Amino acid sequence: MFSPQLRLRPDVLSRDILASIVVFLVAVPLCVGIAVASGVPAELGLVTGIVGGLVAGAMPGSSLQVSGPAAGLTVLVYEAVTDHGVAALGILVLTTGILQVGLGLVGFGRWFRAISTAVVHGMLAGIGLVLISSQLYAMAGVPAPGGGLDNLTGLPDLFTRITGAPAISSCAIGAGAIAVLILWKRLPGRLPQMLPGPLVAVGLAILAVAVFDLPVASIEVQGLIDSLRLTGLDDFGLLADVGLLGVILAFTLIASAESLFSAAAVDRMHDGPRTHYNKELIAQGTGNTLCGLVGALPMTAVIVRSAANVQAGACTKASRILHGVWLLLFAALFPAVLGLIPVAALAGILVHAGAKLIPVTTIRPLWREHRGEAVVLAVTALAIVLTDMFMGVLLGIGLAVIKTAWETSAVRLDIDERDDRTTVALVGSATFLRLPLILDTLEALPKDRPVELDFSRLRHLDHACRTALEAWSTHSGPAESPGPEKGGTPREAALAGLAPKSEGPPRTTDR
Known part of the structure; x- marks a missing residue:
């Protein structure tokens, strides 16, 4: 042709x-x-x-x-x-x-x-x-x-x-x-x-x-x-x-x-x-x-x-x-x-x-299969009607970026309690957007046993999340911590779970 x-x-x-x-x-x-x-x-x-x-x-x-x-x-x-x-x-x-x-x-x-x-x-x-x-x-x-x-x-x-x-x-x-x-x-x-x-x-x-x-x-x-x-x-x-x-x-x-x-x-x-x-x-x-x-x-x-x-x-x-x-x-x-x-x-x-x-x-199937995309569509359209074209498009792009960042920063915490130690494995991407979930989960753990953080299954750990976890490990020890012969304090165990800054966690590259 x-x-x-x-x-x-x-x-x-x-x-x-x-x-x-x-x-x-x-x-x-x-x-x-x-x-x-x-x-x-x-x-x-x-x-x-x-x-x-x-x-x-x-x-x-x-x-x-x-x-x-x-x-x-x-x-x-x-x-x-x-x-x-x-x-x-x-x-x-x-x-x-x-x-x-x-x-x-x-x-x-x-x-x-x-x-x-x-x-x-x-x-x-x-x-x-x-x-x-x-x-x-x-x-x-x-x-x-x-x-x-x-x-x-x-x-x-x-x-x-x-x-x-x-x-x-x-x-x-x-x-x-x-x-x-x-x-x-x-x-x-x-x-x-x-x-x-x-x-x-x-x-x-x-x-x-x-x-x-x-x-x-x-x-x-x-x-x-x-x-x-x-x-x-x-x-x-x-x-x-x-x-x-x-x-x-x-x-x-x-x-x-x-x-x-x-x-x-x-x-x-x-x-x-x-x-x-x-x-x-x-x-x-x-x-x-x-x-x-x-x-x-x-x-x-x-x-x-x-x-x-x-x-x-x-x-x-x-x-x-x-x-x-x-x-x-x-x-x-x-x-x-x-x-x-x-x-x-x-x-x-x-x-x-x-x-x-x-x-x-396309709105109905989009709502069923990709609800976040449907929300971006609706908010963009509504913003254009309420404000103007430029502000509506900017708001839509910003919301789409936030939605994508939220979805790509998904993290799961797998908690394994054995004997006298609790191991928390973080899976996915640990970013500042997920800090409330991560910290709420860690703070709800028992205070009478050491906690070890496992980062081997993380794809990404940003600076804000690392800093927050270091701060949590510093202040998470109980009033009377067991001695080193009993496995170390929760503070020491948490710090051991954090990889050195110069090396980063085992899997820190973005996909």
Whole structure:
């Protein structure tokens, strides 16, 4: 399928052209919807899709995955634009791109695979919840109260505000778009494979508004050139704001992780060349650098468009490059079409996209088999809703590290009481996290006999644990200790069990 002669064959080129058209049809409503939900002109979403196809699509890294604006960054972009203005978007994305290129050049791309999948799924679930809660207000044609928590708590009040023809019509268009997306793939025949659901939903929404003359809001069109804002040297002064630095770090972490996790998922869909993660990170960074220069949305690899590309039979990267060409032609030749799209239809598409970000089917088996991972997922998602994206992801990563440290520091104390001596064998890894268990067990031992500690079955003994055990052995002797002829004091026996510091316990290397 991926032989060197592949690109020269007419049948391969025809398959790539067909796949590029399918991806283009999927990308148009998503690019526009994500831009509108992010609080920026609709054309900027198309610009990011164009750069993702023409620039990132032509660079080495992943063979078939497609890049563009992602729903996963919608909430973060909206918060950044609300707090710092649309003018700050360019420098944020530009700096993110430069950081991504730098990380790829130093070989850091592969380390993003080390991020816990529970954190990533929790991040996507949190984004999905915030996205759904915000876009339900857009479906009703009313402004959202504010952040994720405010939007969620305000939903009961929202339903009481859906009165009057504009609000009811808007809700009907949004709900209709969601229904089309759910039912479209279930239709028999090849039509659902030929026409993507988002395009059908938007097309039917435009038709319904025109036929029934519904009083719903449509997208405001500014024009492709007018929507761009070139980033200049003066914009770098904005980086003095510490708050912006946190946003940049969040952009870099989330965009990079989402792109590389998407690459891993796409690799499982085809039998072609595997992704080179560092090169892919450089490609994503280059695309974001160009998007930042023109003030467009941040770019990531997008699993929805990538899956459509593979399923449509794409063979080479020509399909994703051509999809960028079609987006460019559409934005240049048919900008007026954007003004026909109802905002409620795009909101319905994003509500559906947000629901797909929530891993409903994996939560129950994850809770049964890996309860700690399920807790990390839930805490990450909840933290994103209660605080913001950056803090939620940081909390999730921190909790995942703590969980891993706790699990890898498991230790068992085997107590053997024989005659006049007690032997305590420590098995596993003795770290500070397990000190309460170890000391409680030792302090509960009888005080009238010597205690010997056996470290021969330990994999690791950290400094804190060693120090605590030495302190315990020093102060654990009874008021009247037996003499050396009776086996020595408990203090002496405990000290004998500790290996010299210079040598360490018999097995102190980490696994």
